[in-house]
Structure formats: structure tokens, C-alpha cells
Amino acid sequence: MEPTRDSRVLVVGAGQAAGELAGALRAGGHEGHVTLVGSEPHFPYTRPPLSKAYLRGEVAIAELYLRPADFYRDHDITVHRGVAVEWVDLHGRRAGCDDGSVLDWDRIVFATGGRPRRVADPGLESAGNVHYVRTIEDVERLRRTTIAGSRFAVVGGGYVGLEVAAVLRRLDARVTVIEAADRLLARVTSPVVSEFFLRVHTQEGVDVRLSAQVELFQVEDGNVSTVVLGDGSRIPVDQVLIGIGMVPNDEVAARAGLDVDNGIVVDEFCRTGTAGVYAIGDVARHPDPLNGGLRRLESMPNAAAQARLVAEDILGRGRPYNDLPWFWSDQYDVKLQAAGSSAGYDTVAVRGDAMSGRRFSVFYLRDGVVRAVDAICSPADFAAGKALIASSAVVPLSDLQDPSVPLRRRRSFTSEAS
Ligand SMILES: Cc1cc2nc3c(=O)[nH]c(=O)nc-3n(C[C@H](O)[C@H](O)[C@H](O)COP(=O)(O)OP(=O)(O)OC[C@H]3O[C@@H](n4cnc5c(N)ncnc54)[C@H](O)[C@@H]3O)c2cc1C
Structure with missing residues (x-):
């Protein structure tokens, strides 16, 4: 045309x-x-x-x-x-x-x-205290509830669920995150980053339940009163937030x-x-x-x-789409910036202290080539990572792992690949 x-x-x-x-x-x-x-x-x-x-x-x-x-x-x-x-x-x-x-x-x-993907439970559709977060109206409805001191169950440990959990904690709610997988953010990141967010949320007072299947939302007087898990545990709630994808x-x-x-x-x-x-x-x-x-x-x-x-x-100036995918997530004082695609990675390089700090980066490599980066409170690593990915850089693992080795200056070691 x-x-x-x-x-x-x-x-x-x-x-x-x-x-x-x-x-x-x-x-x-x-x-x-x-x-x-x-x-x-x-x-x-x-x-x-x-x-x-x-x-x-x-x-x-x-x-x-x-x-x-x-x-x-x-x-x-x-x-x-x-x-x-x-x-x-x-x-x-x-x-x-x-x-x-x-x-x-x-x-x-x-x-x-x-x-938002909905939970296939007809009782839940009519419950008054079940929330999703996709629109301005969804958030306004959530904000109209009493947050401080209330018990929230957040179903789903993906980015949206975890961001909402972080805000609810900052507003003094009592929060339980219920995740079916055996780690948080399982669909989108590596175990080291999942472990990090588990530690952060636990430190901030969130009760994180992993490998947890919701067996039943018990509804009383038009509201979910208890979330019953597959292992029989019962979580009394005032509000439920569903964050299980789109x-x-x-x-x-x-x-x-x-x-x-x-x-x-x-x-x-x-x-x-x-x-x-x-x-x-x-x-x-x-x-x-x-x-x-x-x-x-x-x-x-x-x-x-x-x-x-x-x-x-x-306008007649078409070009193929090949922009590097990237996004970010904010939880508490933690900013995650992620770029590239870690699918099929064979090696992970952790730069900085992922075990006890709140600032580090994870580089994902396949066949020695940097394919993706997850940077936690490390904007410089994020910027450098994007450049390395864009140039299909081959970087010695020891350089990636050593925060004292600047990555920006090493852009030129884009040698063998691409
Ligand atoms: C809570 C939340 C937090 C997020 N945080 C981040 C983040 O930190 N970083 C990030 O990169 N991304 C984030 N995202 C994702 C980002 O917002 C989406 O990728 C982006 O909004 C997609 O834009 P879109 O225009 O494709 O869809 P949308 O912004 O969803 O717009 C689609 C619009 O189309 C309307 N529509 C649908 N069907 C019809 C129809 N038949 N007729 C008329 N209108 C219709 C919908 O009502 C909607 O208004 C977040 C998303 C959510 C929900």
C-alpha cells in the first residue's frame, strides 16, 4: 500500500x-x-x-x-x-x-x-474486596480501601504483584504474597534475581509463600475472608489483589x-x-x-x-523493528533495570553483592556473548550492559564479575561475535 x-x-x-x-x-x-x-x-x-x-x-x-x-x-x-x-x-x-x-x-x-488475567472462580467475580491493577479506576478503588493495618493477599509474584506489595507495605498494610512457582518472578528472570527479591520483600515484612496453590477463596458476606492454600494453610484477609498476568x-x-x-x-x-x-x-x-x-x-x-x-x-519511511527490549521495576528503594533477552543463557555473571546488598548486576551470556542484563540500583551497569548487548560483545567473565573493572571503557572488546 x-x-x-x-x-x-x-x-x-x-x-x-x-x-x-x-x-x-x-x-x-x-x-x-x-x-x-x-x-x-x-x-x-x-x-x-x-x-x-x-x-x-x-x-x-x-x-x-x-x-x-x-x-x-x-x-x-x-x-x-x-x-x-x-x-x-x-x-x-x-x-x-x-x-x-x-x-x-x-x-x-x-x-x-x-x-488482567482473571481467576476462574465465579464466587470471586462478585466478591467486593478483590482487586486488579490495570487502570486508573482500579487503583482508585484500591486506594479507597483502608490500607494501613489491613491484611492483603497478593496472588502472583510477578512484577505488578510485587510492586503493589511494596507500596502496600510502605502504607503499613500486612501483606502475604502467594506465588505458585517455587520462586518469585520465575517467568522473567534468573534464580539469583528471584532470590534477591525474596530477601528484600522478606526483610520489608512481606510474608512470601512460594510453591503455593490457592485451593479456595472463602467468601463470607460478599467478601473473601480467607485464602485457603493447597497445603491446607489458611490466610485471613481483608483485601485480595490478583496479579497473575495479562x-x-x-x-x-x-x-x-x-x-x-x-x-x-x-x-x-x-x-x-x-x-x-x-x-x-x-x-x-x-x-x-x-x-x-x-x-x-x-x-x-x-x-x-x-x-x-x-x-x-x-509516512513512507518504514524500517524493521529491532530495538533492544528493556523495562524497569521499582520496589521499595530498589530499582531494577533490565535489557536484552536472557532466553537460552548458559552462563550468569554476577557483578557486586547479590547476597546481602541492594546493588548489583547480573549479566546473561550465551556462547560467551552478552545477551541480557538485570541491573539492581546500578544505572551505569545498565547503560554499559545495553551497549554490550547491542554490539554482541564477548567479555571475559572475570571482567563482568569484578565491579572495579569499568565496563564502559571495554565496549571495544566486541571482537569475535556477531
Ligand atoms: C500496573 C502496571 C505497571 C506497569 N509497569 C511497567 C513498568 O514499570 N515498566 C514498563 O516498561 N512497563 C510497565 N507496564 C506495562 C505497560 O504499561 C504496557 O506495556 C503499556 O501500557 C502497553 O501499552 P498499549 O498501548 O499496548 O496498551 P494499553 O496501555 O493497555 O492501552 C490499550 C487501550 O486499548 C483499550 N481497548 C482495548 N480494546 C479496545 C476496543 N475494542 N476498543 C477501544 N479501546 C480498546 C484499552 O481499554 C486500553 O485503554 C505496567 C503495566 C501495568 C498494568
């Missing part, structure tokens, strides 16, 4: 990726209509603070918004808020919304993100006939198999240049980068 500066671009969703895309289109000189349709009642906002500063009550709603409302008016970007796209006709190039409106488009971008919102795309498989399948340009139809952000399943195959990334930098990429494609 030929790029045109005046094509009508319809974006399904009005979250992080959609907001970035609209801004990038106008910044790049796109002159046609840009319309965002989002099912939430907000202008595009950023979610990372939801489980951090916004939950702590330290930032206002306005600070979550990517841009003030005036921006969209001033740049002639239409944002339909509180409206969901229900169907998309790929051949007729139209989309129907739940308010009855039908929109025409020349290019359509699915930026529909995901929703499900991509790919149903509208699937009904339209697009290739959907745990997300909307796209190529390295974020294009689907139909000309003029794209998917970006959490919902997009795209080629993985690091490991082959397809991957779906749930991170803010990925959403922003893919948005910029598609804006450029629409």
Missing part, C-alpha cells in the same frame, strides 16, 4: 501506544485524519506509575496523561473516549463502535493492549479475520497480513530478532517504539 500523508488513520485503543502513535504521526507531518477510539474514559495515559507513585498517592492523574487534552485539539486528533470498537471490516475499511458509530479508515492500527485484547482483530495467536501476529514492520492494517504494543506478537520465533512484549518502551515505527511506516 502506497504511503499517503493524507490517509485516514484509525487507532483502536487509546493507551500508551495509541497516544505515542498519534503524536508521532503529527510530528512526522501526517496531514490526514487521526482518530483514536478508546474504551477507557481517559485521554492516553501511562500505566507504570499505577503500581508505584500513583498508588502511593504521590502523583496526580494529570501527571499520568501522555499529553494534556489541548494537545489533541490543537493537533486535530480526534479521541473518542469511553467507546469500544466492536467490529472491523477489513475489506470495506470500516469499523463499528459500541455507541453505534461507524468510522471509515485507510489505515487501521490495533493498539488494544490487554486486560491477556491480550485481540478478539476484535480475530473476528475481523486477522492472524491471532496469543496476540495479533505482525511482521517486523508491525504490519499484519492485510495491507494498511497494523498492531502495536502489548497486543502485538512480532518477530523476535534475538531468538527467532515470535514474541509479545509487555513494556512501555516497546509500546512507544512500535508506535514510532508504525508512524514512520505510514
Whole structure:
């Protein structure tokens, strides 16, 4: 499909990726209509603070918004808020919304993100004290509860669950984290980092239960009163937070006939198999240049980068997506910054004191090449790690392990690999 500066671009969703895309289109000189349709009642906002500063009550709603409302008016970007796209006709190039409106488009971008994975327990759906954290409203509902002194069960020891647990502890709640795997963050990091976060949360007063299956949420008077685990232990609770991952919102795309498989399948340009139809952000399943195959990334930098990429494609300057994946997590005074892909690593190099301190880095290598880094309160190692990964550096293990050996100056030892 030929790029045109005046094509009508319809974006399904009005979250992080959609907001970035609209801004990038106008910044790049796109002159046609840009319309965002989002099912939430907000202008595009950023979610990372939801489980951090916004939950702590330290930032206002306005600070979550990517841009003030005036921006969209001033740049002639239409944002339909509180409206969901229900169907998309790929051949007729139209989309129907739940308010009855039908929109025409020349290019359509699915930026529909995901929703929290729910526990398959009908009793839980109607319980009044069960929470998820995906939207501003979710956090406001959580903040309306009495937090100090209350007993919270956090089901799921992934990043969102642990970040919320950390904030709840800072607000003086009593917190139990229930994780089915035998370590925290098992899906996303190595045992050494899992051990570290277990130590930190335990030191901060969280009761962490590993290899713990929830057998039953006991509901009394419309609220979960006790979480019963598989080993028979009973955890009395005042509130329950479920943080067991995300499900991509790919149903509208699937009904339209697009290739959907745990997300909307796209190529390295974020294009689907139909000309003029794209998917970006959490919902997009795209080629993985690091490991082959397809991957779906749930991170803010990925959403922003893919948005910029598609804006450029629409403007006729398309390039393949091969940005290094990265993200961060804040828990207590600990900032984790992670980059690259540790999948299939064969060697781990720990730089600094992972056993008792709160500042160290872990480098992941495959066949001697640095593939990923997890930096704990070590921004310099994070920056150096990203450069090493980008250049497929081969670094002597002893250098990586020795904090007194500067990594920045050693970028040039990118010799044998790549
Ligand atoms: C609590 C929390 C903390 C996070 N912390 C971090 C972090 O520290 N670092 C990091 O890198 N990432 C973090 N993330 C992930 C990051 O926020 C996401 O990767 C990012 O928001 C993805 O952007 P997106 O636009 O793809 O999806 P979203 O931001 O989810 O936006 C999708 C929008 O589309 C709407 N929508 C869905 N279907 C339709 C439809 N049919 N019609 C209209 N609208 C629709 C949805 O309601 C939603 O508003 C966090 C996420 C959460 C929830």
C-alpha cells in the first residue's frame, strides 16, 4: 500500500501506544485524519506509575496523561473516549463502535493492549474486596480501601504483584504474597534475581509463600475472608489483589479475520497480513530478532517504539523493528533495570553483592556473548550492559564479575561475535 500523508488513520485503543502513535504521526507531518477510539474514559495515559507513585498517592492523574487534552485539539486528533470498537471490516475499511458509530479508515492500527488475567472462580467475580491493577479506576478503588493495618493477599509474584506489595507495605498494610512457582518472578528472570527479591520483600515484612496453590477463596458476606492454600494453610484477609498476568485484547482483530495467536501476529514492520492494517504494543506478537520465533512484549518502551515505527511506516519511511527490549521495576528503594533477552543463557555473571546488598548486576551470556542484563540500583551497569548487548560483545567473565573493572571503557572488546 502506497504511503499517503493524507490517509485516514484509525487507532483502536487509546493507551500508551495509541497516544505515542498519534503524536508521532503529527510530528512526522501526517496531514490526514487521526482518530483514536478508546474504551477507557481517559485521554492516553501511562500505566507504570499505577503500581508505584500513583498508588502511593504521590502523583496526580494529570501527571499520568501522555499529553494534556489541548494537545489533541490543537493537533486535530480526534479521541473518542469511553467507546469500544466492536467490529472491523477489513475489506470495506470500516469499523463499528459500541455507541453505534461507524468510522471509515485507510489505515487501521490495533493498539488494544490487554486486560488482567482473571481467576476462574465465579464466587470471586462478585466478591467486593478483590482487586486488579490495570487502570486508573482500579487503583482508585484500591486506594479507597483502608490500607494501613489491613491484611492483603497478593496472588502472583510477578512484577505488578510485587510492586503493589511494596507500596502496600510502605502504607503499613500486612501483606502475604502467594506465588505458585517455587520462586518469585520465575517467568522473567534468573534464580539469583528471584532470590534477591525474596530477601528484600522478606526483610520489608512481606510474608512470601512460594510453591503455593490457592485451593479456595472463602467468601463470607460478599467478601473473601480467607485464602485457603493447597497445603491446607489458611490466610485471613481483608483485601485480595490478583496479579497473575495479562491477556491480550485481540478478539476484535480475530473476528475481523486477522492472524491471532496469543496476540495479533505482525511482521517486523508491525504490519499484519492485510495491507494498511497494523498492531502495536502489548497486543502485538512480532518477530523476535534475538531468538527467532515470535514474541509479545509487555513494556512501555516497546509500546512507544512500535508506535514510532508504525508512524514512520505510514509516512513512507518504514524500517524493521529491532530495538533492544528493556523495562524497569521499582520496589521499595530498589530499582531494577533490565535489557536484552536472557532466553537460552548458559552462563550468569554476577557483578557486586547479590547476597546481602541492594546493588548489583547480573549479566546473561550465551556462547560467551552478552545477551541480557538485570541491573539492581546500578544505572551505569545498565547503560554499559545495553551497549554490550547491542554490539554482541564477548567479555571475559572475570571482567563482568569484578565491579572495579569499568565496563564502559571495554565496549571495544566486541571482537569475535556477531
Ligand atoms: C500496573 C502496571 C505497571 C506497569 N509497569 C511497567 C513498568 O514499570 N515498566 C514498563 O516498561 N512497563 C510497565 N507496564 C506495562 C505497560 O504499561 C504496557 O506495556 C503499556 O501500557 C502497553 O501499552 P498499549 O498501548 O499496548 O496498551 P494499553 O496501555 O493497555 O492501552 C490499550 C487501550 O486499548 C483499550 N481497548 C482495548 N480494546 C479496545 C476496543 N475494542 N476498543 C477501544 N479501546 C480498546 C484499552 O481499554 C486500553 O485503554 C505496567 C503495566 C501495568 C498494568
